[in-house]
Amino acid sequence: MDKKMSDKILQDMLNRLLKITKNCREDMHEPDEQYISAHVYGDHLDNAFGDLPHFLGPFGASDGSYPHMEFVVCIKSDEKILNALNYTDFENRLCR
Secondary structure, eight states: OOHHHHHHHHHHHHHHHHTTTTTTTTTTGGGGGGGGEEEEEEEOOOOSSSSTTOOOOOOOOOOOOOOOOOOOOEEEEEEEEEEEEEEHHHHHHHTT
């Protein structure tokens, strides 16, 4: 993947996070007061499956079971999944 495409994907990820956290304090102190939480699922670093964990339906669905899978960070509000980020992809793009 070239740098231009990688930058666009990172910007898309950041825009999704900004949209989700728009009502939170700028310093993200106590996001739980805005009913925002993060949950990490998985048991290994990889990025073969992308952002959406295979155990989830569309964004907004509830959790299901999660067998052996890549680390995915799910951003939730009132237990509904608003966004999911494959940790390895996110870390890789931040370090470029």
